[in-house]
Amino acid sequence: MCPEQHRSRRPPLWTRLGLRGRVTVTFALGALILSVLMGAISYFTTRHFLVGERESASIKLAFGNAKTIREDIQLHAQDKTRPLATTIARALSIADSGTKTSHSILRYDGTWHVRELQFNQNALPASLRGALRSDGAAAQTYTYRGTPELAVGVRIRPIHAVYFEIFDMVDLAHTLRVLLLALVGAGVVTTVFGAALGRWASGRSLRPLTGVSRVAATIAGGDLGTRLAAAPGDPDLAALTRSFNRMVDQLQERIEREARFTSDVSHELRSPLTTLAASLEVLEHQAGTLTPSGRRALELLTADVRRFQRMVGDLLEISRSDTGSADVSLEEVDPGELVRRSILAAQRTLPAAGEPPAVWVDPALEDIRLLVDKRRFERVMTNLIENAAHYGGGATAVRVERGPSMDGHDASVRISVEDAGPGVPESERGRVFERFYRGHAAFQRGAGTGTGLGLALVAEHVRLHGGRVWVDDAGAGGARFTIELPGHLADDDDQDSPAPARGSP
Numbered sequence: 051m052c053p054e055q056h057r058s059r060r061p062p063l064w065t066r067l068g069l070r071g072r073v074t075v076t077f078a079l080g081a082l083i084l085s086v087l088m089g090a091i092s093y094f095t096t097r098h099f100l101v102g103e104r105e106s107a108s109i110k111l112a113f114g115n116a117k118t119i120r121e122d123i124q125l126h127a128q129d130k131t132r133p134l135a136t137t138i139a140r141a142l143s144i145a146d147s148g149t150k151t152s153h154s155i156l157r158y159d160g161t162w163h164v165r166e167l168q169f170n171q172n173a174l175p176a177s178l179r180g181a182l183r184s185d186g187a188a189a190q191t192y193t194y195r196g197t198p199e200l201a202v203g204v205r206i207r208p209i210h211a212v213y214f215e216i217f218d219m220v221d222l223a224h225t226l227r228v229l230l231l232a233l234v235g236a237g238v239v240t241t242v243f244g245a246a247l248g249r250w251a252s253g254r255s256l257r258p259l260t261g262v263s264r265v266a267a268t269i270a271g272g273d274l275g276t277r278l279a280a281a282p283g284d285p286d287l288a289a290l291t292r293s294f295n296r297m298v299d300q301l302q303e304r305i306e307r308e309a310r311f312t313s314d315v316s317h318e319l320r321s322p323l324t325t326l327a328a329s330l331e332v333l334e335h336q337a338g339t340l341t342p343s344g345r346r347a348l349e350l351l352t353a354d355v356r357r358f359q360r361m362v363g364d365l366l367e368i369s370r371s372d373t374g375s376a377d378v379s380l381e382e383v384d385p386g387e388l389v390r391r392s393i394l395a396a397q398r399t400l401p402a403a404g405e406p407p408a409v410w411v412d413p414a415l416e417d418i419r420l421l422v423d424k425r426r427f428e429r430v431m432t433n434l435i436e437n438a439a440h441y442g443g444g445a446t447a448v449r450v451e452r453g454p455s456m457d458g459h460d461a462s463v464r465i466s467v468e469d470a471g472p473g474v475p476e477s478e479r480g481r482v483f484e485r486f487y488r489g490h491a492a493f494q495r496g497a498g499t500g501t502g503l504g505l506a507l508v509a510e511h512v513r514l515h516g517g518r519v520w521v522d523d524a525g526a527g528g529a530r531f532t533i534e535l536p537g538h539l540a541d542d543d544d545q546d547s548p549a550p551a552r553g554s555p
């Protein structure tokens with residue numbers, strides 16, 4: 051597979067975030083958009099209001115100062131005791147003293163008069179001077195040498211002069227900056243709060259889904275009797291619970307119907323097969339009277355009927371545990387003893403299996419007991435040893451070891467059957483326990499004619515005992531089938547001999 055293909059299969063980030071992540075991000079984004087919107091509206095409205103207020107106050111002030119200057123210059127025209135420059139300088143100084151943060155500039159009689167050298171005509175924005183040519187008064191905010199300023203120009207027509215006043219806007223800019231910072235801070239807090247709210251709300255609303263997934267996993271694990279608890283107060287959840295439980299009811303009904311059908315069919319097939327097998331036995335006794343081809347046909351028929359009988363027996367056993375009608379009679383036993391006896395029983399039913407394998411029993415199992423149905427356990431061992439004989443050249447070792455403790459039990463016992471054959475390929479390890487699955491090894495020469503039910507039955511029996519079974523590689527190659535069963539500590543007076551039956555699960 052090329053890397054591009056691999057990359058294109060990756061779900062988008064939005065999907066990878068998960069439902070909870072998506073709700074959290076949506077809440078956070080919603081809170082962010084809302085706070086940016088509210089912040090922008092508050093900031094621009096406040097700024098518009100404050101600047102407008104400051105502009106009208108400044109224009110009013112500039113008009114007043116322009117009037118005073120006009121009167122001073124007109125007075126000077128009648129009484130010329132002081133030089134004109136002194137009169138203008140005094141008038142500008144009086145004008146500036148009003149606010150202490152403004153700078154006056156006057157153009158009179160073709161000359162610029164300024165009070166402070168750094169605030170001369172060059173400090174005025176050109177556009178303001180242009181606007182004044184057509185209008186009697188104009189105002190403009192701008193930045194001069196990095197400082198925000200407001201310049202107001204007033205045309206004094208009676209004396210053909212133009213009066214400008216530059217007002218510092220530093221305090222207003224500072225106020226606006228503080229306001230902006232406060233709004234950004236509020237936005238960040240709102241966004242974080244939105245994300246936290248989203249996380250909390252999604253966690254709360256997804257909690258029922260977690261319950262659904264837990265129950266679904268339990269049902270998928272085989273416990274079809276599990277149902278979701280009713281949620282009467284919540285209309286949405288009640289509907290989900292009702293449909294989920296109805297779906298499981300139908301599923302359970304269907305599975306049970308199918309299992310009953312298999313069980314009934316197997317049961318019905320048993321009697322005619324028994325009659326057929328008995329009739330074949332009679333015929334076998336008279337085989338000497340048959341022609342060679344008749345004898346060959348009889349042998350083939352007998353082998354197939356036996357195989358068929360076994361398959362029907364296995365199917366009946368499996369379907370009984372599917373319908374829950376399997377009768378399990380448990381006995382408390384010593385693990386090592388149980389395995390040795392089961393191997394001997396297996397050898398009796400499998401005369402072609404060869405020498406019995408060596409059994410190694412972990413000394414740590416001395417005080418551990420198992421609760422098992424001996425008949426079922428013997429069948430488990432028989433199937434494993436038979437498989438080892440068919441596909442692995444015979445079982446090489448059987449190990450009985452103490453495993454880690456299982457849920458609610460003191461300990462576990464691991465029983466493994468090893469062979470030195472080709473082993474089970476990794477791709478088949480999950481499937482060999484399925485019903486009617488026959489793997490690669492089953493089609494090799496001399497592997498025998500099985501039906502693919504042997505390991506399915508092993509898994510079913512082990513499950514009935516609350517255990518599990520798996521296959522991996524034996525240390526020296528070959529297959530190793532391991533059964534893990536829950537064990538418990540033996541009572542003190544119970545250490546030497548196995549105890550009698552305790553009950554069924």
Ligand SMILES: Nc1ncnc2c1ncn2[C@@H]1O[C@H](COP(=O)(O)OP(=O)(O)OP(=O)(O)O)[C@@H](O)[C@H]1O
Pocket residue numbers: 433437438441442469471472473474482487488489490491492499500501502503504505506529
């Ligand atoms: N020891 C083993 N080594 C290699 N492959 C094995 C071994 N045991 C089982 N298998 C594989 O697992 C498959 C399933 O085994 P299972 O016992 O369920 O069916 P079967 O032996 O084919 O038929 P039967 O129902 O008669 O037992 C086999 O067909 C075989 O491919």
Ligand SMILES: [Mg+2]
Pocket residue numbers: 433436437500504505
């Ligand atoms: Mg088998």
